[in-house]
Amino acid sequence: MGFEKNNLPGLFNGSFHHFVKSIDSFFDESLKHLDSFLSQNVFPVEWYETESDMIIEADLPGHKREHIQVEVLGNQLRIAVEHADMTTIHHHEQVYSHRKQSLQKIERCLTLPFSISEKDTHATYKNGLLRIITPKQPHDKRFVDIE
Structure with missing residues (x-):
């Protein structure tokens, strides 16, 4: 075969x-x-270091400063943008109304290799760029003795 x-x-x-x-x-x-x-x-986020600071930049074009929140959680930094929009149209001649609502929420969390000092961290927002500067904290390494 x-x-x-x-x-x-x-x-x-x-x-x-x-x-x-x-x-x-x-x-x-x-x-x-x-x-x-x-x-x-x-949204894109970039960060880089100088000798004394950590600089974080988030590109947020089209958003207003009042819609942006920066929150410090130990060694994490949370950047959130929340925007609510409501539109209502009343048309008396044709006796109808139209309502439209939308909510947009986006966020990013970054973990840094040190605790973030809330009082020493500063943020600015200009031309769609959020810039956060936080001083680098010395690493508090604690080693365990091995017997």
Whole structure:
């Protein structure tokens, strides 16, 4: 009995091949839209060190200063932006009203290698850039003796 190369039916020819390609296309398109949706809920943050300070910069264009919160939690820094918007339209001639509400909340948490001093940390917001400067704290390393 000889072995033939084409023992399997032509599953990947014809309609089954088109079916697999349409499923592949569906997931490719869905993931493109998911990526754009997820990128709306993230803002870029960069940080760098000088000899005495840690400088954190968050790019928040289009947001107002009063919508931004910076919270210190031990060695973590939480940057949150919350914006609520409500629009109401009354049209007396046609006797209807329309109300639209939206709430947008995005945040980032950063963990630094030292405790953050709340009183010595300063933040500024100008031209869509949030800049936080906190002094580096000396590491208080405590070692355990090994017996």
